Amino acid sequence: MLKVSVLLVVLTAAYCFKSYDRYKIVRVDVGSEANLQSILSLESEGLLEVFSESRLGYVDVLVSPKNLAKCQKSLHSIGLRSVERVDDVGAQILQEKAALLSAAPMADGSYSYDSYHRYDVMISHLESLVASHSSEAEIVDVGTSYEGRTIKAIRMTADISSDESDDKPMIWLDGGIHAREWVSPATMMYIIDSILGEQETDKSDKMGELLAKFQIVVAPCINPDGYEYTHTTDRLWRKTRKPSGCRWGKKNWFGGCFYRMCYGADPNRNWAADWGNSGVSDDRCSLVYPGKEPFDQENTKAVKTYLENHSDKLKLYATYHSYSQLFLTPVGYTTTKPENWKHHKKVGDAVVAAIAQRNKGTAPYIAMQSAGLYPASGDSADWVHDVLGLTDSYTFELRPDGNSNVGFELPADQILPTAQENVDGLLALIDNIEYNNI
Ligand code: 0X9
Numbered sequence: 292m293l294k295v296s297v298l299l300v301v302l303t304a305a306y307c308f309k310s311y312d313r314y315k316i317v318r319v320d321v322g323s324e325a326n327l328q329s330i331l332s333l334e335s336e337g338l339l340e341v342f343s344e345s346r347l348g349y350v351d352v353l354v355s356p357k358n359l360a361k362c363q364k365s366l367h368s369i370g371l372r373s374v375e376r377v378d379d380v381g382a383q384i385l386q387e388k389a390a391l392l393s394a395a396p397m398a399d400g401s402y403s404y405d406s407y408h409r410y411d412v413m414i415s416h417l418e419s420l421v422a423s424h425s426s427e428a429e430i431v432d433v434g435t436s437y438e439g440r441t442i443k444a445i446r447m448t449a450d451i452s453s454d455e456s457d458d459k460p461m462i463w464l465d466g467g468i469h470a471r472e473w474v475s476p477a478t479m480m481y482i483i484d485s486i487l488g489e490q491e492t493d494k495s496d497k498m499g500e501l502l503a504k505f506q507i508v509v510a511p512c513i514n515p516d517g518y519e520y521t522h523t524t525d526r527l528w529r530k531t532r533k534p535s536g537c538r539w540g541k542k543n544w545f546g547g548c549f550y551r552m553c554y555g556a557d558p559n560r561n562w563a564a565d566w567g568n569s570g571v572s573d574d575r576c577s578l579v580y581p582g583k584e585p586f587d588q589e590n591t592k593a594v595k596t597y598l599e600n601h602s603d604k605l606k607l608y609a610t611y612h613s614y615s616q617l618f619l620t621p622v623g624y625t626t627t628k629p630e631n632w633k634h635h636k637k638v639g640d641a642v643v644a645a646i647a648q649r650n651k652g653t654a655p656y657i658a659m660q661s662a663g664l665y666p667a668s669g670d671s672a673d674w675v676h677d678v679l680g681l682t683d684s685y686t687f688e689l690r691p692d693g694n695s696n697v698g699f700e701l702p703a704d705q706i707l708p709t710a711q712e713n714v715d716g717l718l719a720l721i722d723n724i725e726y727n728n729i
């Protein structure tokens with residue numbers, strides 16, 4: 292009986308949801324910038340959608356059943372090799388949805404790591420943590436998203452109500468800037484629970500030392516509009532949700548859009564560090580549209596303002612994405628190494644070693660300069676590095692590894708190992724930042 296009702300709810304939910312029924316993910320070899328341009332022109336013809344950006348010589352594209360034959364023909368005619376990676380994206384999404392719907396509902400304020408949770412569940416858990424740890428945690432309202440959600444963070448430090456606590460060196464961590472990367476907010480929640488001793492209880496001495504020395508601010512989900520949209524409407528949405536205008540700026544005779552209305556900007560292309568130059572598209576509907584100008588998205592503006600206001604204290608910035616299991620060091624728009632590269636290399640080696648130590652036998656994380664993955668302008672870690680002048684500014688890419696077929700839909704039983712290894716990764720990171728080594 293339970294199975295039948297879960298199936299009914301799944302089918303109803305699927306009906307309102309963007310369908311990826313029989314869509315395929317195809318991996319295309321792109322050895323050169325020219326090849327990538329050919330893919331982008333197939334995208335503007337509407338034959339495919341770039342799904343995840345080109346990484347280390349390939350790009351994954353999403354192809355509808357209607358376009359499959361034509362798309363394969365076009366790829367073949369321009370000499371690009373391709374291989375099917377996922378046979379039916381829609382089936383994968385339905386499977387995930389069924390698991391979500393059969394998960395036990397969360398009691399007010401509680402949280403679990405066996406399922407992905409909605410934004411309000413995360414925030415009410417933060418509030419309950421603050422209530423039970425009032426001497427060491429408080430909620431920070433970072434700002435308001437385009438759709439009116441409050442972007443919340445939790446600030447944690449020993450003796451939080453003392454005036455001195457505001458002056459302590461600051462560590463900032465954020466998650467969920469890309470909407471569909473669900474394991475990122477979940478990992479941030481686990482890191483928060485661990486810092487406050489609700490998880491990883493064997494590390495309480497270490498966490499106590501950190502809270503005495505630093506103020507640690509964690510914003511688990513800084514793109515709440517996009518995140519909620521992935522739960523209600525389109526599981527694979529990446530960007531924000533602010534309308535960005537008609538595709539190619541073209542209106543029809545009646546004042547509507549000639550093609551269609553585009554929504555959102557890529558919030559990790561929207562920061563003022565080499566903004567708009569590489570790894571972006573001026574197609575407002577593209578998943579890497581950087582916005583009309585830097586910080587024209589409410590959420591990036593809010594986080595930027597908070598960081599600017601605390602820049603004199605900021606000692607570490609880390610932002611958590613998925614997927615590929617990487618630790619990315621600045622900068623991401625050019626492969627020219629910054630002057631603090633030697634330090635970045637040392638930090639990266641320490642972080643990936645600590646992660647590997649925690650979950651032996653799983654694919655290791657790899658440390659590299661972020662432009663080595665692919666050059667892209669306007670990301671948050673580069674802005675903190677270049678504009679705030681902070682050496683220790685990094686991007687994590689969490690599980691799964693780059694060869695995975697599940698991609699952003701990491702099964703929920705992987706949340707805990709991902710989060711656990713990243714508590715160890717974070718501790719190694721903090722031990723190695725410049726501030727702790729002078
Ligand atoms: O493209 C991104 O924004 C990040 N990858 S993701 O799949 N999570 O979208 C990587 C950012 C790394 N930064 C640069 N290459 N600049």
Ligand code: ZN
Pocket residue numbers: 468469472559612613
């Ligand atoms: Zn991302």
